[in-house]
Amino acid sequence: MDKLVARFTIVIAISTIAASACAQEAAQFFKHNCSSCHTIGGGRLTGPDLKDATQAKDRDWLVRFLLDPKAMIDSGDPYALKLLHESRGVIMPTIAGMTHDRAESLLNMIEAMSKLEHSEFAGMQVPSTPFTQEEVELGRDIFRGQWRLSAGGPACLSCHAVRGVAALGGGRLGPDLTRVYERLEGRKGLAAWLAAPPTPTMQPLFKPHPLHSQEIIPLVAYFESAARLGGEADSLDPLKFFLSGLTGTIGCLAILQVVWKKRFRAVRRPLVHRLRERKKA
Numbered sequence: 001m002d003k004l005v006a007r008f009t010i011v012i013a014i015s016t017i018a019a020s021a022c023a024q025e026a027a028q029f030f031k032h033n034c035s036s037c038h039t040i041g042g043g044r045l046t047g048p049d050l051k052d053a054t055q056a057k058d059r060d061w062l063v064r065f066l067l068d069p070k071a072m073i074d075s076g077d078p079y080a081l082k083l084l085h086e087s088r089g090v091i092m093p094t095i096a097g098m099t100h101d102r103a104e105s106l107l108n109m110i111e112a113m114s115k116l117e118h119s120e121f122a123g124m125q126v127p128s129t130p131f132t133q134e135e136v137e138l139g140r141d142i143f144r145g146q147w148r149l150s151a152g153g154p155a156c157l158s159c160h161a162v163r164g165v166a167a168l169g170g171g172r173l174g175p176d177l178t179r180v181y182e183r184l185e186g187r188k189g190l191a192a193w194l195a196a197p198p199t200p201t202m203q204p205l206f207k208p209h210p211l212h213s214q215e216i217i218p219l220v221a222y223f224e225s226a227a228r229l230g231g232e233a234d235s236l237d238p239l240k241f242f243l244s245g246l247t248g249t250i251g252c253l254a255i256l257q258v259v260w261k262k263r264f265r266a267v268r269r270p271l272v273h274r275l276r277e278r279k280k281a
Helices: 002-033 059-067 069-074 078-086 101-114 135-145 187-195 202-206 213-227 238-280
Strands: none
Touching: 002 101, 059 069, 059 101, 069 078, 101 238, 187 213
């Protein structure tokens, strides 16, 4: 009997550990792939608040939607079309690494978080009061890379541009961010996206080097300010870039010509003077 109880206890312990590990994995997966568009108890972002989502639709439907959202929408499913309408036409992408088991784990995690008074995925608390000029300027410095990120991530300027941020307009690998504040529908959506960028380019960079909340808020302030400028970053087309480089090269050659010319004179004059002295002698 004692051996049976011991075995039962071990089985329960192993099951508990496995369930805990599974829940932790689901939470990490949600953070890096879902939290930029969804909260659990924090209100709507681009996508709906997922608090009590498992009570809105049955599990089978939710698993199928998580596996292939576009297929559900294309099939004409009424509830999928309703979600699409509420998201203003933004189609949830098919998430890399999503499997049936992972979808089930995510739903279990959402159920557990929905029961809490304050879920860890309620989203970042972003102030509703006007940002100060100091916050805007700090955000600009962070964007430019003049303020080193605490986790060692790359500067935004290396891949993105914002209107008026630099003479050369910033990087072109990523999209122009002049109006990203509007695209992500304000402070809360932008802050959530910065906390866990889900794109294939950004995720490998910032998953190991996440932005701190004290860096995210100034960036939100800066992007909010940049959105008021409208338009897009000033572009530097190839012809202008070539002409700028040519002008700089000509300028450098002119300076070198003056410098070296004076140097030659400084060497030549003593030699000429010595030759003249020798002829006189």
